[in-house]
Amino acid sequence: MKWLRLLALSVSLAAAGPALADPPGDLDARVEALRKQVGATGVSIAIVENGRTTLTRGWGVRKLGDAAKVDGATIFQTGSVGKAMTAAALAVLVDDGKIAWDDPVIRHIPWFRMYDPWVTREITVRDLLIHRSGLGLGQGDLMFVPRTNLTRRETVERVAFLKPKTSFRSAYAYDNILYAVAGQLIEEVTGKTWEVFMRERILRPGGMKHATSDSEDRFRVVNRSYPHARVSGPLRGLGPQELLNERDELGRNGAPAGGLAMSAEDMAAWLKIQLAHGALPGGGRLFSEAQALEMWKPVVTMPITPLPATLAPAMPNYQAYALGWQVQDYRGHRIIAHSGGVFGSITRTVIVPDRDVAFTIMMNSEDSGMLLGLYYMLLDHYLGANDRDWIKNWQDWYAERLEGGRSYLAQVKASTPVKVGPSLDLARYAGRYRDPWYGDVVVRSTPAGLTIDFTSTPRMVGRLKHWQYDSFLMEFDEKGIEPAYVTFALDADGSITGVRLKAANPIADFSWDYHDLDLKPVEEAK
Known part of the structure; x- marks a missing residue:
């Protein structure tokens, strides 16, 4: 297709310019000043470039009221950034000859059902990962938000009752529930839970020595961050930062959609494997180059959300979803990225293949304006672009969004409901x-x-x-x-x-x- 040829040309031209090998010289001071200004609890950043780790460090504290500092080995809950790792686990099974991307799901989970019998027959392993099943945005998430007593199998069985919002493969709508199905598929094929398979075939072989896939393993790690959020204001995101109960986590039935905890050092190891197309730094492979390319291949076109003028350069010309990754353009470069969020923690990961650079930012609070500001500031640094004051612009955007929500709720509260009803005792x-x-x-x-x-x-x-x-x-x-x-x-x-x-x-x-x-x-x- 024409746009693919143009993209390939832009990538080849961009590759002619060398990447800036080192992080910004003032990064340490900027991150700490921003953290204090925003009131964020802790931040951790991992950067790899040209096969080497150039930064794994932290700022702030792991827990409000505790002096323990965040460092490169502190694990953070990473949310949906882990979708790419669930995809990688399936890629390992493809390499092993146990499954194929276009196998019908019912070949491996015979009891699995979607609402429509035709979709049950046609939905494939690939379909589980790319948000085109016909389900609506986040549909079924209440089965593990904010927590649950349902098992993963019970959750997968209940997918049969989720009425689709669109026809199969006709539209993009982000979901988490089918990643739970992907995790169940791993168990059906291997006899090992998603948690065990991730630890044995992805995390430890990949050199992610601090990372955990299971809650109890995470709670045993001393050097872990705790979740924080602003929940005492008129809406979430306003009010003082508060420590959340770390055991009130999202249900483990949905963990394949975002249940990993990782440190900056773990993230650096993962990003090296991504940039090396599955090759391990010490030799050997986590997954084949063919599967690495398959996971980055755009499949479903995503809608582009309009942004205000101050953020307009961040709007891509195209945006698509691959296998656990989002693919888009930015300043003429192909960007492979994903965000993650669970209660009290947010993450953003980006890979710029033609510059051989990748980085991850993790926070143990929900201050999204800060996360996005740092993300675009670092992205521009590694692309040699002018600073657009991203930190201020994204902070302003986030504040305006919260203020809009506050104003709406104030109007609702001030409005007088009709003094009619209730109809019954x-x-x-x-x-x-x-x-x-x-x-x-x-x-x-x-x-x-x-x-x-x-x-x-x-x-x-x-x-x-x-x-x-x-x-x-x-x-x-x-x-x-x-x-x-x-x-x-x-x-x-x-x-x-x-x-x-x-x-x-x-x-x-x-x-x-x-x-x-x-x-x-x-x-x-x-």
Whole structure:
């Protein structure tokens, strides 16, 4: 295709110029000054270039109230950056001859089902990784957000009840749930859990000596970062930085989508393998060059999100998803990248193949403006581009986004709901309601009012406060859980026929997919 030829030309021309081999001379001072300005807890950066590690170090502390410093060996939760490692685990199985990218999933998980029988038959291993299944954005994430008591197999079995939003392979929509299926597929093929296979075939052979794939292993690491977030303001991201409970992590059933913890030193080892197309520094291979190229190959076109004028140069001309990686252009260069985020930690990784450089930034807080500012500042440094004051511009963007959310919530709070309803006595709303993919949600009537309990998610409990008509505002006991509107549907005789939900916060993370629930009363439980 013409655009591929033009891209290849631009890459070859760009490759003629040497990369800047060393990190910016003032990087140490800039990162620390920014960290203090923002109030971020800790930061860690890994940089590799031309086959050598040029930086693995940290700034700040591992935990608020504790003097222990972040260094190059401190492990951070990396979120969806780990999707590329799940893809690499599958690539190892392709090299072993155990699977092929275009094998139907049911060849290896005979009991697996999608909502549509035709899709069940056609969906392939490749499809699990590239967000074109027909599911909606983040659909099914409530099965492991914010935590769960579901096993991975139970979660995969419930995928059969997720109604698609588009036809199969017709559109891009980011999901996590099919990476859980990919993890289950690894177990079905090898007899080893995703956690064990990752440790034995990816992390340790790849020289990632600090990295963990299992929660209990992570909790045993002394030099680990703790999660932090701003959860006491009017919406998440506002208010003082607070230490979160590290054991209240995303459900391990979804770990193949983002359950790895790694240090800067681990990331440097991983990035060297990526730049070497699967070759290990000491000889041998983690995966073949053919699979390395396959994982970087764009498959599904992604929509491009408009940005304000101050950030316009960051908008790509093309953007696509590969196998666990996002591929796009930036200043005429091909960029292989991915972001990651779990509660209290965020990460960004980038590879610039034609400059033979790659880096990762990890933070144990949710200050996205800082992360993106550092990311583009370093990217421009290694491309020899002029400084566009990325740190300030991204910080401003993040602040404006939060302010927009705050303003919206203030308007909602100031507005007067219609003083109509509820239609029934509160006790009549009580009952057990069931969604086929999530499970049961229980509404109880107490002397203090209605309460709600998401039974598949431990301690996801709260109160229902009447809003208007037959809608209630759901407020949780735990500050970090997004509130939502709960609306009961009634038939002509006043019987409840169903319940629908919607997040109250307009910029709530897409993983709070309340809107995908279709709760129906369980009559025998009343």
